[in-house]
Amino acid sequence: MTKKSAPSPAKPVFLDQKFWDNFAKNIWEKKPLVLKNVKSGLLELGNVEIFDLLVLYANQCRKLNDPTGFKFYIDGFKADAEDVLQVLPEKSDKSLLGYHARMKALFPDYCLVCDELLQVNLKKQHLLAEFTDELYRHVGFPNRFSEMGLYLGNYRKTPFGVHVDSCGVFSFPVVGTKRFRIWTSEYAKKNPALDRAFKYDKYKKDSLLLEVGPGDMTYWPSSAWHIAESDGSFSATWSLGVWVDHPHKEMVAQAFNSLLEQKLGPTGKTVTTPFKSLHSKAGEVTELPEAYKTSIQALQSLTAKELQETFLKSWMTHISLQGFKTIPHIAVKLSAKSRIQLRSDKSMILWQQGLTSKDRFFFSFGGALVESTKASGFLKLVKALNAGETCLISDFIKGATAKKDLSSLQALANAGAFV
Numbered sequence: 001m002t003k004k005s006a007p008s009p010a011k012p013v014f015l016d017q018k019f020w021d022n023f024a025k026n027i028w029e030k031k032p033l034v035l036k037n038v039k040s041g042l043l044e045l046g047n048v049e050i051f052d053l054l055v056l057y058a059n060q061c062r063k064l065n066d067p068t069g070f071k072f073y074i075d076g077f078k079a080d081a082e083d084v085l086q087v088l089p090e091k092s093d094k095s096l097l098g099y100h101a102r103m104k105a106l107f108p109d110y111c112l113v114c115d116e117l118l119q120v121n122l123k124k125q126h127l128l129a130e131f132t133d134e135l136y137r138h139v140g141f142p143n144r145f146s147e148m149g150l151y152l153g154n155y156r157k158t159p160f161g162v163h164v165d166s167c168g169v170f171s172f173p174v175v176g177t178k179r180f181r182i183w184t185s186e187y188a189k190k191n192p193a194l195d196r197a198f199k200y201d202k203y204k205k206d207s208l209l210l211e212v213g214p215g216d217m218t219y220w221p222s223s224a225w226h227i228a229e230s231d232g233s234f235s236a237t238w239s240l241g242v243w244v245d246h247p248h249k250e251m252v253a254q255a256f257n258s259l260l261e262q263k264l265g266p267t268g269k270t271v272t273t274p275f276k277s278l279h280s281k282a283g284e285v286t287e288l289p290e291a292y293k294t295s296i297q298a299l300q301s302l303t304a305k306e307l308q309e310t311f312l313k314s315w316m317t318h319i320s321l322q323g324f325k326t327i328p329h330i331a332v333k334l335s336a337k338s339r340i341q342l343r344s345d346k347s348m349i350l351w352q353q354g355l356t357s358k359d360r361f362f363f364s365f366g367g368a369l370v371e372s373t374k375a376s377g378f379l380k381l382v383k384a385l386n387a388g389e390t391c392l393i394s395d396f397i398k399g400a401t402a403k404k405d406l407s408s409l410q411a412l413a414n415a416g417a418f419v
């Protein structure tokens with residue numbers, strides 16, 4: 001009798017340039033992928049660290065009496081916010097499995113989702129940023145954002161059944177085996193009964209089953225219909241959703257809206273439009289009300305520089321969020337005597353010089369945008385901070401604009417720029 005040898009572990013896969021080139025060309029938004037034994041900083045987040053992060057975040061929620069960021073499902077039904085606070089992980093659970101033991105005794109089928117876990121840990125957030133930076137470099141910067149969620153529990157099916165999201169999804173199991181069942185959008189269109197289905201046995205033969213465990217990664221495109229399945233054993237999984245539902249024209253419209261706000265002045269705010277006549281006796285419409293004529297004039301006076309400045313400001317503000325919905329905040333109250341440094345050398349304060357007036361400078365961090373006029377001190381401070389220096393604010397910000405500049409700096413601090 002020959003002894004059956006254990007399956008040898010898959011060869012490690014490094015997420016290097018070659019991987020990303022191939023991913024962007026052949027996989028992204030095209031087809032699902034399973035990778036075993038992936039070497040990425042993101043997988044450094046093991047179950048011990050994740051449990052600690054969960055308790056830290058749960059403690060915050062209990063203190064604020066606000067479970068925002070957590071969702072809890074029992075037998076597929078979403079629990080009310082006040083009930084969620086009662087079932088969050090506690091230090092006395094000691095581990096993810098300890099938490100599971102406590103929950104299992106209460107609920108035969110539960111699912112805890114935490115969307116904002118990395119918000120509580122600046123040191124770990126960069127592991128995610130390293131992954132997304134590489135992704136964005138190869139597939140483009142998301143016009144919306146990416147969000148990372150942790151899903152844990154013994155739930156047998158995704159609480160909302162078979163569904164499709166407007167995001168491509170990367171999953172990284174931390175504990176247990178995870179199975180995702182996938183159908184193409186063409187198939188789901190032909191079989192509308194799949195939508196939100198929990199019973200789909202007759203469609204299984206046409207599905208693709210992605211099965212992954214700790215150390216592995218899976219990806220499916222935004223068009224894929226999917227559901228997570230389990231035999232009722234415990235699992236914990238990171239899931240990174242990259243939203244792809246915001247086309248470029250929306251970006252242009254958004255930026256243009258802010259320009260219209262300035263350009264159209266009070267006319268832009270009117271909610272009824274005075275007119276002389278609506279149409280001729282024959283029904284022909286020829287006359288444009290005065291408000292439109294004024295607006296046309298305003299648009300015709302737009303210069304290339306104004307457009308360029310508007311779009312650059314909008315793009316800068318967008319990328320200052322680093323492709324995330326939000327970035328971690330640390331409350332720092334500033335005064336002229338504060339010594340500040342960037343919270344991370346990878347999270348610089350972005351800036352641009354005005355194009356319509358060289359005296360105007362715009363600065364952005366974490367989605368906040370501030371302006372400083374004749375900003376020599378402010379700009380020097382930002383450049384020093386971006387170079388990694390720790391700065392005493394009063395060394396840079398002084399004189400007549402000091403008060404305004406300090407409040408602009410506070411707006412960047414509120415967005416999480418400094419420690």
Ligand SMILES: [Fe+2]
Nearest residue numbers: 163164165226
């Ligand atoms: Fe989903």
